[in-house]
Amino acid sequence: MSGNRLPVLADVEVIEGELVEDDDQALVQFALPGVDAEEPLTAEAAEDLADSRPERTSTTYNEQWRYFKRWCAAEGRRPGPRTEETTMVSYISHLRRHGGRDRTGAPVSSLRLAMAAIRDRNADAGFAKWPPTRAANALIRKQAARFAAEKRAPRSSPPVDRARVAELQAGVTASSELARYRDLVILHLGYRTRARRSEQAAYRIDSIAFVMLADGGEEMIVGKRTSKNDHWSTGKEYTVRDRVAIAVVRRYLELLAEYGQADPEMPLLRGITPKGGLMPVPKTGIGLTGHAVNRALKRMIARTPDFDAPTATSHGLRAGVPADLGAQGYSGAEILAITDGDWASEKMATHYAKSGARRGGRGSEGQAQQALDALTIAAPPDDGVGAHQ
Structure with missing residues:
Protein backbone atom coordinates (compact mmCIF):
# COMPACT_ATOMS: atom_id res chain seq x y z
CA MET A 1 0.00 0.00 0.00
CA SER A 2 1.28 3.46 -0.85
CA GLY A 3 2.17 5.89 1.89
CA ASN A 4 0.26 8.70 0.20
CA ARG A 5 -2.19 10.28 2.61
CA LEU A 6 -5.78 10.60 1.55
CA PRO A 7 -8.37 13.16 2.62
CA VAL A 8 -10.21 12.16 5.78
CA LEU A 9 -13.66 10.91 4.89
CA ALA A 10 -15.70 11.76 7.96
CA ASP A 11 -18.72 13.79 8.95
CA VAL A 12 -20.31 13.50 5.56
CA GLU A 13 -24.02 13.42 4.94
CA VAL A 14 -25.14 10.25 3.16
CA ILE A 15 -26.83 10.90 -0.16
CA GLU A 16 -29.19 8.19 -1.26
CA GLY A 17 -30.47 7.45 -4.70
CA GLU A 18 -29.00 7.08 -8.16
CA LEU A 19 -28.46 10.54 -9.59
CA VAL A 20 -27.49 11.90 -12.96
CA GLU A 21 -24.42 14.08 -13.59
CA ASP A 22 -25.25 17.74 -14.07
CA ASP A 23 -24.32 17.64 -17.73
CA ASP A 24 -26.15 18.66 -20.88
CA GLN A 25 -25.16 15.35 -22.45
CA ALA A 26 -26.49 13.24 -19.58
CA LEU A 27 -28.55 10.20 -20.61
CA VAL A 28 -31.33 8.72 -18.55
CA GLN A 29 -32.30 5.08 -18.96
CA PHE A 30 -35.94 4.25 -18.33
CA ALA A 31 -38.59 1.79 -19.46
CA LEU A 32 -42.27 2.64 -19.68
CA PRO A 33 -45.03 0.78 -21.49
CA GLY A 34 -45.31 2.03 -25.06
CA VAL A 35 -42.12 4.13 -24.86
CA ASP A 36 -39.17 3.44 -27.14
CA ALA A 37 -36.09 3.43 -24.90
CA GLU A 38 -33.92 4.29 -27.91
CA GLU A 39 -35.89 7.45 -28.69
CA PRO A 40 -33.75 10.47 -27.71
CA LEU A 41 -34.92 13.02 -25.19
CA THR A 42 -36.09 16.39 -26.41
CA ALA A 43 -33.72 19.28 -25.77
CA GLU A 44 -36.13 20.69 -23.18
CA ALA A 45 -36.36 17.36 -21.33
CA ALA A 46 -32.58 16.97 -21.30
CA GLU A 47 -32.23 20.49 -19.87
CA ASP A 48 -34.89 19.85 -17.21
CA LEU A 49 -33.19 16.63 -16.11
CA ALA A 50 -29.79 18.29 -16.00
CA ASP A 51 -31.18 21.14 -13.90
CA SER A 52 -33.02 18.74 -11.56
CA ARG A 53 -29.88 17.51 -9.91
CA PRO A 54 -29.20 19.34 -6.65
CA GLU A 55 -25.96 21.29 -6.82
CA ARG A 56 -24.73 19.90 -3.51
CA THR A 57 -25.09 16.32 -4.74
CA SER A 58 -22.92 16.98 -7.78
CA THR A 59 -20.34 18.76 -5.64
CA THR A 60 -20.16 15.96 -3.07
CA TYR A 61 -19.99 13.16 -5.63
CA ASN A 62 -17.35 15.00 -7.66
CA GLU A 63 -15.23 15.48 -4.57
CA GLN A 64 -15.54 11.82 -3.61
CA TRP A 65 -14.57 10.85 -7.17
CA ARG A 66 -11.44 13.01 -6.91
CA TYR A 67 -10.46 11.22 -3.70
CA PHE A 68 -10.92 7.88 -5.45
CA LYS A 69 -8.84 8.94 -8.46
CA ARG A 70 -6.07 10.16 -6.15
CA TRP A 71 -5.98 6.78 -4.43
CA CYS A 72 -5.97 4.96 -7.78
CA ALA A 73 -2.99 7.06 -8.94
CA ALA A 74 -1.08 6.24 -5.77
CA GLU A 75 -1.84 2.53 -6.17
CA GLY A 76 -1.22 2.31 -9.91
CA ARG A 77 -4.85 1.47 -10.67
CA ARG A 78 -7.20 2.78 -13.33
CA PRO A 79 -10.27 4.53 -11.88
CA GLY A 80 -12.40 4.26 -15.01
CA PRO A 81 -15.19 4.49 -15.77
CA ARG A 82 -15.65 1.56 -16.41
CA THR A 83 -14.31 0.93 -12.90
CA GLU A 84 -13.19 -2.60 -12.17
CA GLU A 85 -15.10 -4.21 -9.32
CA THR A 86 -11.82 -5.24 -7.68
CA THR A 87 -10.64 -1.62 -7.72
CA MET A 88 -13.75 -0.33 -5.96
CA VAL A 89 -13.63 -3.14 -3.39
CA SER A 90 -9.94 -2.47 -2.73
CA TYR A 91 -10.67 1.22 -2.20
CA ILE A 92 -13.51 0.48 0.23
CA SER A 93 -11.16 -1.90 2.05
CA HIS A 94 -8.52 0.84 2.28
CA LEU A 95 -11.05 3.33 3.72
CA ARG A 96 -12.36 0.67 6.09
CA ARG A 97 -8.89 0.19 7.54
CA HIS A 98 -7.23 3.59 7.18
CA GLY A 99 -9.93 6.25 6.71
CA GLY A 100 -11.72 8.40 9.24
CA ARG A 101 -10.54 11.27 11.39
CA ASP A 102 -8.03 9.16 13.30
CA ARG A 103 -7.01 7.00 10.30
CA THR A 104 -8.22 3.85 12.03
CA GLY A 105 -11.24 3.30 9.83
CA ALA A 106 -13.89 5.36 8.08
CA PRO A 107 -17.47 5.20 9.39
CA VAL A 108 -20.09 3.23 7.53
CA SER A 109 -21.70 6.39 6.15
CA SER A 110 -18.41 7.39 4.49
CA LEU A 111 -17.96 3.96 2.93
CA ARG A 112 -21.47 4.06 1.48
CA LEU A 113 -20.93 7.54 0.11
CA ALA A 114 -17.64 6.55 -1.56
CA MET A 115 -19.29 3.54 -3.22
CA ALA A 116 -22.32 5.62 -4.31
CA ALA A 117 -20.05 8.22 -5.93
CA ILE A 118 -18.13 5.59 -7.91
CA ARG A 119 -21.31 3.91 -9.14
CA ASP A 120 -22.83 7.27 -9.98
CA ARG A 121 -19.87 8.22 -12.18
CA ASN A 122 -20.04 4.83 -13.93
CA ALA A 123 -23.79 5.21 -14.52
CA ASP A 124 -23.18 8.61 -16.09
CA ALA A 125 -20.71 6.98 -18.46
CA GLY A 126 -23.29 4.41 -19.57
CA PHE A 127 -22.43 1.59 -17.15
CA ALA A 128 -25.65 1.42 -15.16
CA LYS A 129 -25.57 -0.41 -11.81
CA TRP A 130 -21.81 -0.89 -12.06
CA PRO A 131 -19.62 -1.99 -10.33
CA PRO A 132 -21.51 -4.76 -8.50
CA THR A 133 -21.90 -4.03 -4.82
CA ARG A 134 -22.04 -7.45 -3.19
CA ALA A 135 -18.38 -7.65 -2.12
CA ALA A 136 -18.18 -3.98 -1.14
CA ASN A 137 -21.37 -4.26 0.91
CA ALA A 138 -19.87 -7.25 2.71
CA LEU A 139 -16.95 -5.05 3.78
CA ILE A 140 -19.33 -2.30 4.86
CA ARG A 141 -21.31 -4.76 6.98
CA LYS A 142 -18.04 -5.93 8.48
CA GLN A 143 -17.21 -2.32 9.36
CA ALA A 144 -20.61 -1.86 10.98
CA ALA A 145 -20.05 -4.99 13.07
CA ARG A 146 -16.57 -3.80 14.03
CA PHE A 147 -17.82 -0.41 15.16
CA ALA A 148 -20.62 -2.07 17.13
CA ALA A 149 -18.14 -4.42 18.85
CA GLU A 150 -15.88 -1.49 19.70
CA LYS A 151 -18.94 0.45 20.88
CA ARG A 152 -18.14 3.32 18.58
CA ALA A 153 -21.13 5.61 18.61
CA PRO A 154 -21.69 8.16 15.85
CA ARG A 155 -19.59 11.15 16.81
CA SER A 156 -21.04 14.57 17.32
CA SER A 157 -18.97 17.72 17.07
CA PRO A 158 -18.60 19.70 20.29
CA PRO A 159 -20.62 22.91 20.00
CA VAL A 160 -18.58 25.93 18.92
CA ASP A 161 -20.37 28.42 21.16
CA ALA A 319 -24.67 23.80 17.45
CA GLY A 320 -23.25 26.96 19.02
CA VAL A 321 -26.43 29.02 19.49
CA PRO A 322 -28.52 26.22 21.08
CA ALA A 323 -25.59 25.41 23.38
CA ASP A 324 -25.39 29.04 24.48
CA LEU A 325 -29.15 29.19 25.01
CA GLY A 326 -29.00 25.94 26.98
CA ALA A 327 -26.35 27.48 29.23
CA GLN A 328 -28.87 30.25 29.98
CA GLY A 329 -31.48 27.68 31.03
CA TYR A 330 -33.67 27.48 27.92
CA SER A 331 -35.24 24.10 27.17
CA GLY A 332 -35.04 22.25 23.88
CA ALA A 333 -38.61 23.27 23.02
CA GLU A 334 -37.87 26.91 23.79
CA ILE A 335 -34.69 26.82 21.71
CA LEU A 336 -36.59 25.30 18.81
CA ALA A 337 -39.03 28.21 18.95
CA ILE A 338 -36.34 30.87 19.33
CA THR A 339 -34.38 29.54 16.36
CA ASP A 340 -37.54 29.26 14.26
CA GLY A 341 -37.33 25.55 13.58
CA ASP A 342 -33.70 25.17 12.56
CA TRP A 343 -34.10 21.54 13.57
CA ALA A 344 -36.88 19.19 12.57
CA SER A 345 -37.53 18.12 16.16
CA GLU A 346 -36.66 18.96 19.74
CA LYS A 347 -34.23 16.07 20.02
CA MET A 348 -31.10 17.72 18.62
CA ALA A 349 -31.92 21.12 20.11
CA THR A 350 -32.24 19.44 23.52
CA HIS A 351 -28.96 17.59 22.96
CA TYR A 352 -27.10 20.83 22.26
CA ALA A 353 -28.90 22.59 25.12
CA LYS A 354 -27.72 19.94 27.59
CA SER A 355 -24.17 20.28 26.28
CA GLY A 356 -24.31 24.03 26.79
CA ALA A 357 -25.84 23.66 30.26
CA ARG A 358 -23.06 21.31 31.36
CA ARG A 359 -20.43 23.63 29.90
CA GLY A 360 -22.04 26.55 31.75
CA GLY A 361 -22.07 24.63 35.04
CA ARG A 362 -25.82 24.06 35.05
CA GLY A 363 -27.62 20.80 35.60
CA SER A 364 -30.23 19.37 33.26
CA GLU A 365 -33.55 21.19 33.39
CA GLY A 366 -37.13 20.33 32.53
CA GLN A 367 -40.02 18.30 33.88
CA ALA A 368 -38.49 14.95 32.92
CA GLN A 369 -35.32 15.61 34.90
CA GLN A 370 -37.31 17.00 37.82
CA ALA A 371 -39.42 13.85 37.88
CA LEU A 372 -36.29 11.69 37.97
CA ASP A 373 -34.70 13.86 40.65
CA ALA A 374 -37.80 13.39 42.82
CA LEU A 375 -37.18 9.63 43.01
CA THR A 376 -35.07 9.87 46.16
CA ILE A 377 -34.11 6.93 48.38
CA ALA A 378 -33.66 7.21 52.15
CA ALA A 379 -30.16 6.77 53.55
CA PRO A 380 -29.29 3.54 55.43
CA PRO A 381 -30.54 3.65 59.05
CA ASP A 382 -27.20 3.39 60.82
CA ASP A 383 -24.11 5.44 59.93
CA GLY A 384 -25.43 7.12 56.81
CA VAL A 385 -24.34 6.87 53.23
CA GLY A 386 -20.90 5.37 52.83
CA ALA A 387 -20.60 3.92 56.35
CA HIS A 388 -20.17 0.36 55.11
CA GLN A 389 -17.84 1.05 52.19
Missing part, protein backbone atom coordinates in the same frame (compact mmCIF):
# COMPACT_ATOMS: atom_id res chain seq x y z
CA ARG A 162 -19.71 32.15 21.36
CA ALA A 163 -16.81 31.72 23.81
CA ARG A 164 -15.14 29.29 21.43
CA VAL A 165 -15.86 31.53 18.43
CA ALA A 166 -14.15 34.39 20.28
CA GLU A 167 -11.18 32.17 21.10
CA LEU A 168 -10.80 31.00 17.52
CA GLN A 169 -11.11 34.45 16.02
CA ALA A 170 -8.45 35.77 18.40
CA GLY A 171 -6.06 33.22 16.94
CA VAL A 172 -6.96 33.77 13.29
CA THR A 173 -3.73 34.62 11.53
CA ALA A 174 -3.60 34.20 7.79
CA SER A 175 -1.47 35.02 4.77
CA SER A 176 -3.45 38.18 3.96
CA GLU A 177 -6.26 40.38 5.19
CA LEU A 178 -8.53 38.68 2.65
CA ALA A 179 -7.73 35.21 4.01
CA ARG A 180 -8.20 36.40 7.58
CA TYR A 181 -11.63 37.90 6.94
CA ARG A 182 -12.74 34.89 4.90
CA ASP A 183 -12.06 32.72 7.95
CA LEU A 184 -13.82 35.19 10.25
CA VAL A 185 -16.88 35.11 7.97
CA ILE A 186 -16.96 31.31 8.24
CA LEU A 187 -16.97 31.61 12.04
CA HIS A 188 -19.57 34.36 12.38
CA LEU A 189 -22.02 33.28 9.68
CA GLY A 190 -21.73 29.62 10.68
CA TYR A 191 -22.65 30.56 14.25
CA ARG A 192 -25.28 33.24 13.54
CA THR A 193 -27.18 31.27 10.89
CA ARG A 194 -26.71 27.80 12.39
CA ALA A 195 -25.44 26.71 9.00
CA ARG A 196 -24.33 23.28 7.86
CA ARG A 197 -21.09 23.29 5.90
CA SER A 198 -22.98 22.72 2.64
CA GLU A 199 -25.23 25.68 3.42
CA GLN A 200 -22.24 27.93 4.07
CA ALA A 201 -20.74 26.79 0.76
CA ALA A 202 -23.99 27.79 -0.98
CA TYR A 203 -23.85 31.43 0.14
CA ARG A 204 -23.62 33.99 -2.68
CA ILE A 205 -22.80 37.66 -2.52
CA ASP A 206 -26.50 38.45 -2.87
CA SER A 207 -27.23 36.25 0.16
CA ILE A 208 -26.18 39.28 2.24
CA ALA A 209 -28.09 42.54 2.63
CA PHE A 210 -27.51 45.42 5.05
CA VAL A 211 -30.47 47.39 6.38
CA MET A 212 -30.35 50.73 8.23
CA LEU A 213 -32.86 50.99 11.07
CA ALA A 214 -34.89 54.04 12.09
CA ASP A 215 -33.02 54.33 15.39
CA GLY A 216 -29.70 54.61 13.56
CA GLY A 217 -28.75 50.99 14.11
CA GLU A 218 -28.04 48.43 11.43
CA GLU A 219 -28.94 44.82 10.79
CA MET A 220 -27.70 42.25 8.33
CA ILE A 221 -30.13 39.94 6.52
CA VAL A 222 -28.65 36.61 5.49
CA GLY A 223 -30.58 34.40 3.07
CA LYS A 224 -29.73 30.73 3.53
CA ARG A 225 -30.76 27.89 1.29
CA THR A 226 -31.54 25.12 3.74
CA SER A 227 -30.98 21.46 3.02
CA LYS A 228 -31.12 18.02 4.54
CA ASN A 229 -30.38 14.86 2.56
CA ASP A 230 -30.45 16.94 -0.61
CA HIS A 231 -34.00 18.19 -0.23
CA TRP A 232 -33.47 21.92 -0.78
CA SER A 233 -36.09 24.30 0.47
CA THR A 234 -36.78 27.76 -0.88
CA GLY A 235 -34.56 29.13 1.85
CA LYS A 236 -34.69 31.03 5.09
CA GLU A 237 -33.72 34.51 6.23
CA TYR A 238 -31.71 35.32 9.32
CA THR A 239 -31.56 38.74 10.94
CA VAL A 240 -28.17 39.48 12.49
CA ARG A 241 -27.68 42.57 14.67
CA ASP A 242 -24.37 41.65 16.24
CA ARG A 243 -22.04 44.54 15.40
CA VAL A 244 -18.92 42.38 15.17
CA ALA A 245 -20.52 39.93 12.74
CA ILE A 246 -21.79 42.81 10.58
CA ALA A 247 -18.39 44.51 10.53
CA VAL A 248 -16.61 41.26 9.62
CA VAL A 249 -18.90 40.48 6.69
CA ARG A 250 -18.91 44.07 5.45
CA ARG A 251 -15.09 44.24 5.40
CA TYR A 252 -14.84 40.89 3.62
CA LEU A 253 -17.23 42.10 0.91
CA GLU A 254 -15.15 45.25 0.51
CA LEU A 255 -12.03 43.13 -0.01
CA LEU A 256 -13.82 41.00 -2.63
CA ALA A 257 -14.88 44.20 -4.39
CA GLU A 258 -11.25 45.33 -4.52
CA TYR A 259 -10.57 42.17 -6.54
CA GLY A 260 -13.55 42.91 -8.78
CA GLN A 261 -15.23 39.78 -7.42
CA ALA A 262 -18.35 41.13 -5.73
CA ASP A 263 -20.95 40.51 -8.42
CA PRO A 264 -24.23 39.41 -6.77
CA GLU A 265 -24.28 35.91 -8.27
CA MET A 266 -20.71 35.07 -7.24
CA PRO A 267 -20.03 32.65 -4.36
CA LEU A 268 -19.36 34.33 -1.02
CA LEU A 269 -16.73 31.98 0.39
CA ARG A 270 -13.71 31.74 -1.88
CA GLY A 271 -10.52 29.79 -2.10
CA ILE A 272 -7.34 31.64 -1.11
CA THR A 273 -3.93 31.07 -2.72
CA PRO A 274 -0.91 30.20 -0.54
CA LYS A 275 0.24 33.81 -0.91
CA GLY A 276 -3.11 35.18 0.25
CA GLY A 277 -4.65 36.05 -3.11
CA LEU A 278 -8.07 35.16 -4.41
CA MET A 279 -8.52 31.96 -6.40
CA PRO A 280 -10.74 32.12 -9.49
CA VAL A 281 -14.22 30.65 -9.42
CA PRO A 282 -14.07 27.16 -10.97
CA LYS A 283 -16.37 26.04 -13.77
CA THR A 284 -18.73 24.54 -11.20
CA GLY A 285 -19.51 28.08 -10.03
CA ILE A 286 -18.78 27.08 -6.42
CA GLY A 287 -16.20 28.85 -4.28
CA LEU A 288 -15.44 26.70 -1.26
CA THR A 289 -17.01 23.25 -1.03
CA GLY A 290 -18.56 22.10 2.22
CA HIS A 291 -15.50 19.99 2.97
CA ALA A 292 -13.24 23.00 2.34
CA VAL A 293 -15.29 24.98 4.88
CA ASN A 294 -14.67 22.22 7.41
CA ARG A 295 -10.95 22.15 6.62
CA ALA A 296 -10.77 25.92 7.12
CA LEU A 297 -12.23 25.57 10.61
CA LYS A 298 -9.82 22.73 11.37
CA ARG A 299 -6.91 24.99 10.42
CA MET A 300 -8.23 27.68 12.77
CA ILE A 301 -8.38 25.11 15.58
CA ALA A 302 -4.83 23.95 14.81
CA ARG A 303 -3.62 27.55 15.07
CA THR A 304 -5.23 27.90 18.52
CA PRO A 305 -3.04 25.66 20.73
CA ASP A 306 -5.13 25.87 23.93
CA PHE A 307 -8.50 25.39 22.23
CA ASP A 308 -10.52 23.07 24.47
CA ALA A 309 -12.46 21.30 21.69
CA PRO A 310 -9.81 19.99 19.24
CA THR A 311 -12.24 17.50 17.68
CA ALA A 312 -14.76 20.19 16.71
CA THR A 313 -15.89 20.39 13.11
CA SER A 314 -17.78 23.05 11.18
CA HIS A 315 -21.00 21.37 12.33
CA GLY A 316 -20.11 22.62 15.81
CA LEU A 317 -20.85 26.16 14.60
CA ARG A 318 -24.41 25.06 13.86
